[in-house]
Ligand SMILES: Nc1ncnc2c1ncn2[C@@H]1O[C@H](COP(=O)(O)OP(=O)(O)OP(=O)(O)O)[C@@H](O)[C@H]1O
């Protein structure tokens with residue numbers, strides 16, 4: 001077709017015009033390609049991360065809501081009422097296993113397990129002391145005797161620290177959901193009872209491993225336990241030995257546990273959910289793991305022998321072991337999780353409780369820099385396209401005016417307007433395609449390094465922001481959204497209850513529960529592949545759109561032109 | 572037989588200002604017509620009407636007994652008439668040969684491009700443009716050369732009617748003579764040749780003179 005030949009010839013002959021248009025489209029194509037790649041990378045990373053994510057959720061008491069309620073009550077009624085409310089709140093705080101199991105019947109739940117956590121002291125054996133907890137202890141409000149008792153261990157810290165960085169943390173470290181440990185005396189050890197093997201996530205995920213003996217049997221109510229290598233080494237314990245634990249509220253109340261296994265932990269870094277981080281018991285090395293049934297037997301027994309006293313705040317306190325039950329709901333995917341809350345409410349979950357997923361929050365958090373970047377890339381793309389389109393339109397307005405005479409001649413020679421328009425469109429398309437291919441190729445080649453560099457910037461920026469905040473606060477800020485909202489709620493509770501003793505006490509208590517060092521979020525910091533067929537198609541679409549904008553200008557002009565006017569008004 | 576017939580043709584660029592009024596004329600095949608008149612008389616305007624670039628405000632123009640207001644103007648221009656414009660109207664960034672080949676393309680020539688090129692060279696040679704000049708962009712040719720390229724282009728699609736606006740205006744006597752010979756040959760071949768001219772020399776060679 002001569003029209004295309006003509007178009008091609010014109011783009012080659014009018015080098016100046018071609019190069020000018022070409023450079024503009026090249027720049028647009030390059031930036032669009034990078035921006036699209038970033039968006040695609042974010043999308044891919046999101047999908048991939050979500051694919052590999054098994055989502056678990058917990059139901060916890062909406063403490064701040066209750067606190068507010070209590071606050072409202074205390075404003076209108078006398079203070080004994082508010083104390084009663086507070087006590088009631090403390091008692092009600094933990095859902096019973098039966099309740100948890102009820103909600104586990106929701107369709108969306110694929111699995112459910114639970115743990116029981118309690119804090120104890122031990123007779124004859126010493127808790128492993130890492131510098132991690134020593135450092136924090138100096139500034140913490142944790143009991144002095146603890147640090148006294150374990151200070152001799154701190155000479156051994158270097159080895160302890162490196163090896164104890166990580167033990168199987170309780171799968172759900174959220175102690176705030178339960179009233180247990182926060183009201184009684186904190187022990188040196190944490191005992192966690194698991195309802196099922198799959199509740200022991202550190203083992204199922206492979207970060208913890210039995211190195212000697214075997215895991216306690218799940219159904220036996222016999223007091224079997226497993227302990228960490230560090231604790232075993234430190235106290236020269238081995239499989240088959242027994243340890244005697246005692247109730248921190250009543251040192252005479254003791255229980256004997258049989259060690260069936262010793263485990264090691266391979267994960268390094270600070271474990272998530274180090275919520276009880278202020279004391280020795282928070283050290284993963286000092287966690288004693290048992291079956292739920294076995295631990296429940298102990299706490300039940302403790303309950304039965306407990307004595308009750310009233311503290312200076314007028315709140316009744318039992319000497320029983322503080323036990324905290326936490327249920328974990330497992331979901332196949334994010335959608336099931338989204339449905340869960342509604343289903344649980346339908347099954348009777350009261351509004352005092354909230355459903356939250358730490359996995360999902362961490363997942364969302366890990367994507368934040370990439371998503372921020374993706375959002376910026378999106379705006380950038382729009383700006384580029386708008387500016388690009390304007391430039392191309394203006395350029396084409398000038399170009400078609402400059403070529404008015406040529407258009408007139410072609411039409412005078414009998415070339416139909418449609419064909420003239422087609423020739424002009426072809427010329428724009430040829431330039432656009434060439435520039436798009438070069439710009440797109442350059443964009444594709446540099447999109448991965450550019451994205452990673454930008455991503456690194458973004459991550460540094462968010463890290464700096466949180467570091468600044470930590471400096472300003474003098475303590476770590478919650479890194480995770482649910483955590484940070486928790487701490488802000490706590491702060492709010494503090495503020496609003498400045499003249500309410502009981503509430504403010506509990507506020508600071510729960511703040512003391514904040515770990516000394518939050519988990520550093522594992523941001524997605526690198527992408528490997530950004531340009532795929534979708535990006536190519538999108539890029540092509542963008543270029544065609546730009547070419548269309550330019551063509552539209554040319555075509556409108558051509559349709560308006562009449563050869564007689566053009567040719568007779570020349571010179 | 573009349574190839575083109577004008578019947579009570581009126582035309583004005585602006586309303587109520589007729590440049591041409593009540594023109595009645597017949598152009599036969601095999602003849603050379605000279606259209607003469609003072610500058611601004613409307614000679615170029617008449618050619619525009621004949622070439623289908625403009626339509627009469629009143630009256631009718633017939634091409635081979637068919638009202639040209641009813642035929643496709645583009646087809647009419649590209650196939651039926653060959654126009655040599657007063658200011659040539661060549662495509663500046665194409666070579667002489669390409670301008671001619673393009674004209675053949677627009678006329679719908681199905682010949683292979685080598686054949687078209689060959690034909691273009693021959694046409695250009697017939698108006699005294701040698702091959703080496705044929706491959707230069709027309710912008711780089713002299714006014715006289717451009718004029719001859721325009722004439723060659725008007726003949727490229729072998730039209731029934733040749734309309735030429737001052738085709739010899741920029742030419743020396745010898746070239747003018749050569750052009751007149753070409754036009755004469757075309758008339759002998761049965762074409763209708765209509766030439767606008769100020770030159771009495773050219774008018775003298777015409778079979779008929781129409782004075783505006
Ligand atoms: N595009 C136009 N718009 C308005 N008026 C026009 C236009 N072209 C020509 N005219 C007017 O029409 C009249 C005839 O012009 P035309 O070009 O036909 O004259 P001409 O006989 O060809 O003159 P010349 O010998 O100088 O070429 C003139 O008065 C001119 O001003």
Ligand SMILES: [Mg+2]
Nearest residue numbers: 614615657736
């Ligand atoms: Mg004229």
